[in-house]
Amino acid sequence: MIRIDSVTKRYPDGTVAVDRLSLEIPDRSITVLVGPSGCGKTTTLRMINRMVEPSEGTITIDGADISRQPVNSLRRSMGYVIQNAGLFQHRTIVDNIATVPRLLGWSKDRARARARELMERVGLDASLAKRYPYQLSGGQQQRVGVARALAADPPVLLMDEPFSAVDPIVRKGLQEELLRIQDELGKTIVFVTHDIDEAIRLGTMVAVLRTGGRLAQYAPPAELLSSPADSFVEDFLGTDRGIRRLSFFTSETLELKKTPIVAVDSTAEQIASRTDPDTPYLLVTGLDGRPLGWSEPEDLVAGEIETERLLPYGRPFVHGKDSLRAALDAAVLSPTGWAVAVDGDGQVIGAVSQQTIGEAIRSAHAEGRDDAKVAG
Amino acid sequence: MNVLNFVNAFFGDSAHWHGYDGIPHRLLEHVQYSLTALGIAAAIGLPVGLVTGHTGRGGNALALVATAARALPSFGLLVLMFVLLGLGLLPVMIPLVVLAVPPILVTTYEAVRSVDPSPVDAARGMGMTEPRILLRVEVPVALPLILSGLRSAAIQIVSTATIAAYVSLGGLGRYIVDGLYQRDYEKVVGGATLVAVLALVTLTVFWAVTRVAVSPGVRRSA
Numbered sequence: 001m002i003r004i005d006s007v008t009k010r011y012p013d014g015t016v017a018v019d020r021l022s023l024e025i026p027d028r029s030i031t032v033l034v035g036p037s038g039c040g041k042t043t044t045l046r047m048i049n050r051m052v053e054p055s056e057g058t059i060t061i062d063g064a065d066i067s068r069q070p071v072n073s074l075r076r077s078m079g080y081v082i083q084n085a086g087l088f089q090h091r092t093i094v095d096n097i098a099t100v101p102r103l104l105g106w107s108k109d110r111a112r113a114r115a116r117e118l119m120e121r122v123g124l125d126a127s128l129a130k131r132y133p134y135q136l137s138g139g140q141q142q143r144v145g146v147a148r149a150l151a152a153d154p155p156v157l158l159m160d161e162p163f164s165a166v167d168p169i170v171r172k173g174l175q176e177e178l179l180r181i182q183d184e185l186g187k188t189i190v191f192v193t194h195d196i197d198e199a200i201r202l203g204t205m206v207a208v209l210r211t212g213g214r215l216a217q218y219a220p221p222a223e224l225l226s227s228p229a230d231s232f233v234e235d236f237l238g239t240d241r242g243i244r245r246l247s248f249f250t251s252e253t254l255e256l257k258k259t260p261i262v263a264v265d266s267t268a269e270q271i272a273s274r275t276d277p278d279t280p281y282l283l284v285t286g287l288d289g290r291p292l293g294w295s296e297p298e299d300l301v302a303g304e305i306e307t308e309r310l311l312p313y314g315r316p317f318v319h320g321k322d323s324l325r326a327a328l329d330a331a332v333l334s335p336t337g338w339a340v341a342v343d344g345d346g347q348v349i350g351a352v353s354q355q356t357i358g359e360a361i362r363s364a365h366a367e368g369r370d371d372a373k374v375a376g
Numbered sequence: 377m378n379v380l381n382f383v384n385a386f387f388g389d390s391a392h393w394h395g396y397d398g399i400p401h402r403l404l405e406h407v408q409y410s411l412t413a414l415g416i417a418a419a420i421g422l423p424v425g426l427v428t429g430h431t432g433r434g435g436n437a438l439a440l441v442a443t444a445a446r447a448l449p450s451f452g453l454l455v456l457m458f459v460l461l462g463l464g465l466l467p468v469m470i471p472l473v474v475l476a477v478p479p480i481l482v483t484t485y486e487a488v489r490s491v492d493p494s495p496v497d498a499a500r501g502m503g504m505t506e507p508r509i510l511l512r513v514e515v516p517v518a519l520p521l522i523l524s525g526l527r528s529a530a531i532q533i534v535s536t537a538t539i540a541a542y543v544s545l546g547g548l549g550r551y552i553v554d555g556l557y558q559r560d561y562e563k564v565v566g567g568a569t570l571v572a573v574l575a576l577v578t579l580t581v582f583w584a585v586t587r588v589a590v591s592p593g594v595r596r597s598a
């Protein structure tokens with residue numbers, strides 16, 4: 001465990017970047033430091049690998065004061081990833097990744113073999129090994145940065161806004177990759193970001209810092225969303241924290257309606273039997289069970305269903321895997337107000353109305369059943 | 377008579393191709409002076425430029441020294457050194473080194489300063505020692521600029537090394553000084569042509585060294 005114990009950092013010009021900060025960073029989980037620009041996140045992170053020395057207070061790892069450890073061996077025991085990846089442009093990708101093993105005295109062959117292993121782990125194609133950094137996209141460079149930090153298998157990973165410079169789609173991919181890698185490797189990760197959504201998506205624990213380097217709240221993301229400590233945290237979380245909190249509730253509890261579903265080759269009797277006053281629309285599915293679109297029952301003529309005239313069904317959610325937030329989003333996006341639920345293979349297993357989702361939200365909030373983090 | 381005729385006459389005369397005052401011998405002397413001066417200047421300019429560039433300290437002092445050194449006329453310095461030290465290689469080497477240190481020093485300093493700080497930060501965060509950061513991270517990226525500083529120093533040395541002849545030493549300056557004295561313009565033009573050719577050869581050598589020494593990753597991304 002990394003323990004930050006009432007640490008203050010005063011820069012020579014008098015700026016107090018971090019003010020009596022105390023944090024206990026649990027092992028084998030992702031702890032996110034989040035806050036507005038200039039609130040001391042980078043300074044805090046850099047005190048952990050002694051790129052910055054605290055003015056007051058101590059930092060210990062498993063009880064040992066880091067200020068007593070030789071600085072370079074301390075740093076070699078921690079991976080360090082920065083915003084612009086900071087790759088060595090004169091070295092090939094594989095040699096960039098092999099840097100720390102080489103520093104630790106591994107042979108060139110062994111270090112390179114290890115580097116290739118890591119390329120695979122972070123989702124980089126082996127064909128990129130001999131390329132130079134300028135030949136890679138920003139997202140790929142960032143993956144190299146992560147691989148380089150993991151190369152010597154350090155127990156700790158320090159990441160300073162590693163995904164801030166890439167576009168949102170690539171960023172999402174990198175975040176998912178990080179969570180996947182973390183599942184496999186179980187590192188102690190300290191992750192700095194100014195993006196509260198990123199903090200909530202990645203963090204097991206989230207420390208919100210306020211300007212002046214003071215801790216505003218330290219809590220798991222769901223707790224942050226349900227009970228922000230003060231108005232600063234509440235403002236920082238943004239206006240839609242109620243919606244975002246739904247990410248922590250599973251869609252499993254939603255009761256699906258299975259009646260308003262007809263296959264595209266249904267007979268007139270089948271269509272008639274599905275018609276129900278509670279569900280003004282019917283969802284037409286293809287022969288493969290995937291959704292095609294909504295229609296009013298009277299517009300459906302057996303044997304002559306024109307799929308291009310159906311109403312769009314928006315984006316389905318995966319029942320049980322996706323969160324209530326995804327289900328609500330699916331319902332809001334659907335012109336009929338009904339969300340389409342599918343199984344893991346994308347086959348329709350039911351539909352659910354906004355009203356039903358609303359009831360589920362209310363009861364979930366009432367039960368405070370927000371402990372399990374759900375994907376999506 | 378035009379310059380080309382002089383050039384033809386000079387290089388056509390077989391007497392100019394051997395002996396103590398022959399082209400090969402004078403060329404060799406000139407190359408020796410130049411390499412010695414460049415070696416000494418690099419031995420001073422490179423380490424100081426690398427260290428100040430890496431630490432970022434002393435940049436102002438360095439610029440001041442470089443400007444002062446540039447303001448010194450090489451020929452004046454030669455005369456002064458001759459008066460102080462008499463004949464010999466030293467009075468020649470001093471002005472040449474004084475001439476060559478500023479471009480090497482200032483360019484090396486600037487080259488290291490201008491390296492992107494993020495890889496340096498990453499390297500430090502990985503636990504690289506400072507000398508290793510300088511030599512393995514900064515220098516490879518700064519190399520094209522560093523070599524260009526050495527190249528301008530080398531060119532200036534090659535053309536200025538002609539002054540050696542004024543203090544009774546050899547080199548290609550011999551043809552120019554003797555030619556002027558003897559009003560043998562064929563010799564003057566021949567000597568000047570040889571200096572120009574040597575300067576071009578120097579450029580070619582640096583081009584080749586840059587091709588070989590600079591990583592393709594740096595060459596293309598620059």
Ligand SMILES: Nc1ncnc2c1ncn2[C@@H]1O[C@H](COP(=O)(O)OP(=O)(O)O)[C@@H](O)[C@H]1O
Binds near residue numbers: 016035039042044
């Ligand atoms: N080397 C430094 N010298 C003086 N002030 C600094 C230095 N580094 C950062 N600061 C100041 O300390 C505060 C916190 O900076 P930083 O830790 O980089 O914040 P963040 O990473 O949260 O944006 C800012 O006000 C910043 O200007």
Ligand SMILES: [Mg+2]
Binds near residue numbers: 041042043
């Ligand atoms: Mg920062």
